[in-house]
Amino acid sequence: MTRARLQWNGEAVIRGTRAGAARGLRLGAEHVLQVSRGRAPIEEGTLERSGTATVDEDELRAAVAYDTPYAVRQHEEMDYRHDAGRTAKYLEGPMAEEADTVGEIIAAEMRRALR
Numbered sequence: 861m862t863r864a865r866l867q868w869n870g871e872a873v874i875r876g877t878r879a880g881a882a883r884g885l886r887l888g889a890e891h892v893l894q895v896s897r898g899r900a901p902i903e904e905g906t907l908e909r910s911g912t913a914t915v916d917e918d919e920l921r922a923a924v925a926y927d928t929p930y931a932v933r934q935h936e937e938m939d940y941r942h943d944a945g946r947t948a949k950y951l952e953g954p955m956a957e958e959a960d961t962v963g964e965i966i967a968a969e970m971r972r973a974l975r
Contacts, residue, residue: 873974880973882917884966889913889922891962895954896924901934901942924951 893913900908910927926935934940938948947953 884969
């Protein structure tokens with residue numbers, strides 16, 4: 861009879877998985893930020909430069925935001941004219957369009973953490 865011994869390192873696995881998820885969230889948020897910056901209306905570049913990506917590692921939540929007094933108005937005003945490639949909904953569009961890519965980024969980082 862052959863015997864096998866299994867050692868379960870559950871706590872280490874959970875820590876690694878959370879760390880991988882947090883890294884994946886950060887990379888995913890940075891990806892969305894990069895895509896949205898390419899679409900943000902541009903006059904002087906202030907709006908584009910104000911974009912940030914943050915991650916709350918305790919809650920495993922990520923956020924992408926733009927911080928100018930007119931960021932929301934530029935995002936929501938569909939009647940404004942913009943330069944070619946620049947548009948209203950400069951954040952909402954990339955968030956929806958890049959969701960699968962962000963999911964793949966997070967999954968890849970979690971897999972990497974479990975190696």
